Amino acid sequence: MANEEEANLQYPLDSNSYRILDEIGSGVSAIVYKAECLPVNSTLVAIKAIDLDQSRADFDNVRREAKTMSLLSHPNILRAHCSFTVxxxxxxVMPFMSAGSLQSIITSSFPDGLSEPCIAIVLKETLNALSYLHDQGHLHRDIKAGNILIDSNGSVKLADFGVSASIFESNSSHFWSCSSSMMLTDVAGTPYWMAPEVIHSHTGYSFKADIWSFGITALELAHGRPPLSHLPPSKSLIMKITKRFRFSDYEKNKKEKHKKFSKSFMDMVKLCLDQDPSKRPTAEKLLKHSFFKSCRSSEFLVRNVLNGLPSVEARFKESKLRRLASMNKSSETEEDDDEGCSVGQNIKQRRISGWNFNEDGFELDPVFPTETEGEDSVVKQVRFGGESIIKDREDEAGRDSGESNLSSPAGVVGETQVSGDTSEGHGGGGYVDSEVMIGSLMVLKRSLDDQRQQVMDLIGLLHGEEGGGGGEVSREEQLVQVIERMKMESENEKRRNFELEMEMEFLKIQISGASSGEPSSSGGAD
Amino acid sequence: MKGLFKSKPRTPVDLVRQTRELLIYADRSPDSRESKREDKMVELGKLIRELKLVLYGNSESEPVAEACAQLTQEFFKENTLRLLITCLPKLNLEARKDATQVVANLQRQQVHSRLIASDYLEKNIDLMDTLISGYENTDMALHYGAMLRECIRHQTVARYVLESEHMKKFFDYIQLPNFDIAADAAATFKELLTRHKSTVAEFLSKNYDWFFAEYNSKLLESTNYITRRQAIKLLGDILLDRSNSAVMTRYVSSRDNLRILMNLLRESSKSIQIEAFHVFKLFAANQNKPPDIASILVANKSKLLRLFSDFKTDKEDEQFEADKAQVVREIAALEPRDSS
Known part of the structure; x- marks a missing residue:
């Protein structure tokens, strides 16, 4: 239980004082445990163990985040008891929020979303936290249901400030979000929830980006998933970055039934999802919205949401299994799509210029502009620069290791080629940090080279076998093994590919974010 | 009470004066009636918040230069900063954070193109003693630490801290078990040793013996991973700075130092290995290697060459590869001396 009085207790700064009970979350470079603190009456705590050697983050960032965390004090913000190195x-070490994140609650028990009164409570508490944060000059940068936690008494707390990132995280689509948070880059976020101006990065990041994410979170709570989440995360992000949207995907989505929502709820979300950041209300102003009038108590959440919920540990285990299953599945569908692309006949492709909030469907709808629309040009530049580089590399690498290993970039490039948009491909890349991009691509190339070497070795091995005249059966077995191995390698490659792409995007965002500077009040805090 | 202050808008000078009055009250009246005291502390918190708003502006308005200058002038005209620092433990968390931001901002405010904060601190340099000892107090460490880092932006203040006895304490502060505090102390330590080039070079030359003895034994050979990683990175930053070339030459002539660096090169942590390489290369590249350094390198020649043969950064780094190639050439060319 996270009682407020506990804040004053001294939690010990050595690992021996804690007994780890179970794993309740994991990411690339961090694991979250449920544990008990022996000297403090065996109080339950959540411990996020972050591998510092994996993050090349410089310590100034780690320090800043840790400090931000320990100096925040608000009933709706999860504050760390203490932190130390092991x-x-x-x-x-943080309070253990026994009901876990709303994302995990929804996934396990409310696949079609929560009821409106419950959504109102959760969102109101979250807004309280957001209003406090913004008042202190901090941005959250990663508002989503996965970062909103509930305790057994129904109290709602916002978590995840870099160092404490994504506690209780268990969504398959976020397997990389932990690593990106761990890098503690200046801009973080998870694609589905990211505001357009954050993705495009040329207008910089402000408090209003958190409001956008808050609006997306409202949709997430209402529908059980964020908009566009029927697409794999790689595609969702690339699509949002490139503003390319496949019409067929959209149609698929449209067919789904949707629930009825109140006028005030839809109005509130609509305000948050305004394309123009300056038109979105502040957190403080949103709190006064009619949707939050006559909000019920946390007791209501306990009765209607928490009752009969599986434990956090059980949900984590379940989601781990689901994640494995969905990873396989999503890679298959992605491959199918790519094949479809290369055949390239029936696929309608449209570029969209933004997202309009569709009040009737209560979803985000893409906007399809005419080709010559001026405001799209900036985005085009971003995309062309990126793609032309990827394409060059891909052509080269593709010869060596085969298309299927490069599913994400090949997918994008493939689409470009099929669409026959020949005006592309000679962009100046004005918004791409070519140095960063080339660095990342060199890494990619090297790993492809390694892989090629391995394939060559295997071929050599097989030739050797042939010369030696090995038995028919064992050859077959070996081939199966080889195929298995290559399959795994290609899976790994895909994942790395995607991670690299993410990293590139974040670096780009960071670079332009760094030049636009931090808000003045937080700048003086250090 | 609320009405009283709402009625007349207060000038920046008023704000500072009223803050000062309440700070004096907070500083020396422990036995007045509890309720009255509480009211005054609340009022003090509000005033500090308003000072912050003048200096930083808010979401609707940017700070006004004239108002900032007036506030700064009034603030340093009397001993407001000392009062604020000594009363900080008596304030609540929000007021402490606001006060820290106010103090930080004031260090950069110019009045008639002078940093008057610097003049004030020179005359009240003992305030640094209070700020530094904050690292020994869990509640105050992050606030005092942040103020301290802003104050050492002034060269004279940084020189005072470097030459004081406090410098020795930093070797312990940066290894405090509490990560937030240790990391804050490490940031201050780094700032002290990198910000003011000439002052740092002078300090390191004068204090070479004890400083590097401590640095080696307490930091580079610490059992704590974070300490070693931060220390080796900072050592690289210091030695590779042109202004510290004399210190660097001296450092790379010591056999003990080479031994420590070679141990760091063997660490299983990639990050530490890479940072260690950036210091190790200075030993190898030194064209006037003392005989004992050369003989250690010769004795370990094959091991070193093997190590470097698959020594890579995660990302392609041309400079690193070039440095590595040079180090490999230097080591490969070393011949055992006839006498040995």
């Missing part, structure tokens, strides 16, 4: 890991 060999190469940073342990962040």
């Amino acid at each position: 060999d190469r890991r940073l342990w962040v």
Whole structure:
């Protein structure tokens, strides 16, 4: 239980004082445990163990985030009890929020979303936290249901400030979000929830980006998933970045039944999802919206949401299995799509210029502009620069290792080629940091080279076998093994590919974010 | 009470004066009636918040230069900063954070193109003693630490801290178990040793013996991973700075230092290995290697060459590859001396 009085208790700064009970979350460079703190009456805590050697983050960032965390004090913000290092890991000890994140609650028990009164309570509490944060000059940068936690008494707390990132995280689509948060880059976020101006990055990041994410979170709570989440995360992000949207995907989505929502709820979400950041209301102003009038108590959440919920540990285990299953599945569908692309006949492709909030469907709808629309040009430049580089590399690498290993970039490039948009491909890349991009691509190339080497070795091995005249059966077995291995390698490659792409995008965002500067009040805090 | 202050808009000078009055009250009246005291502390918190708003502006308005200058002038005309620092433990968390931001901002405010904060601190340099000892107080460490880092932007203040006895304490502060505090102390330590080039070079030359003895034994050979990683990175930053070339030459002539660096090169942590390489290369590249350094390198020649043969950064780094190639050439060319 996270009682307020606990804040004053001294939690010990050595790992021996804690007994780890179970794993309740994991990411690329961090694991979250449920544990008990032995000297403090065996109080339950959540410990986020972050591998510092994996993050090449410089310590100034780690320090800043840790400091931000420990100086925040608000009933709706999850505050760390303490943090200390255990060999190469940073342990962040936090109150254990026994009901876990809303994302995991929805996934396990409310696949079609929560009821409106419950949504109102959760959102109101979250807004309280957001209003406090913004007042202190901090941005959250990663508002989503996965970062909103509930305790057994129904209290709602916002978590995840870099160091304490994504506590209780268990969504398959976020397997990389942990690593990106761990890098503690200046801009973080998860694609589905990211505001357009954050993705495009040329207008910089402000408090209003958090409001956008808040609006997306409202949709997430209402529908059980964020908009566009029927697409794999790689595609969703690339699509949102490139503003390319496949019409067929959209149609698929439209057919789904949708629930009825109140006028005031839809109005509130609509305000948050205004394309123009300056028109979105502040957190403080949103709190006064009619949707939050006559909001019920946390007791209501306990009765209507928490009752009969599986434990956080059980949900984590379940989601782990689901994640494995969905990873396989999503890679298959992605391959199918790519094949479809290369055949390239029936696929309608449209470029969209933004997202309009569709009040009737209560979803985000893409906007399809005419080709010559002026405001799209900036975006085009971003995309062309990126793609032309990827394309060059891909052509080269594709010869060596085969298309299927490069599913994400090949997918994008493939689409470009099929669409026959020949005006593309000679962009100046004005918004792309070519140095960063080339660095990342060199890494990619090297790993492809390694892989090629391995394939060559295997071929050599097989030739050798042939010369030696090995038995028919064992050859077959070996081939199966080889195929298995290559399959795994290609899976790994795909994942790395995607991670690299993410990293590139974040670096780009970071670079332009860095030049636009931080809000003045937080700048003086250090 | 609320009405009283709402009625007349207060000038920046008023704000500072009223803050000062309440700070004096907070500083020396522990036995007045509890309720009255509480009211005054609330009022003090509000005033500090308003000072912050003048200096930083808010979401609707940018700070006004004239108002900032007036506020700054009034603030340093009397001992407001000392009062604020000594009363900080008596304020609540929000007021402490606001006060820290106010103090930070004031260090950069110019009045008639002078940083008057610097003049004030020179005359009240003992305030640094209070700020530094904040690292020994869990509640105050992050606030005092942040103020301290802003104050050492002034060269004279940084020189005072470097030359004071406090410098020795930093070797312990940066290893405090509490990560937030240790990391804050490490940031201050780094700032002290990198910000003012000439002052740092002078300090390191004068204090070479004890400083590097401590640096090696307490930091580079610490059992704590984070300490070693931060220390080796900072050592690289210091030695590779042109203004510290004399210190660097001296450092790379020591056999003990080479031994420590070679141990760091063997660490399983990639990050530490890479940072260690950036210091190790200075030993190898030194064209006037003392005989004992050369003989250690010769004795370990094959091991070193093997190590470097598959020594890579995660990302392609041309400079790193070039440095590595040079180090490999230097080591490969070393011949055992006839005498040995």
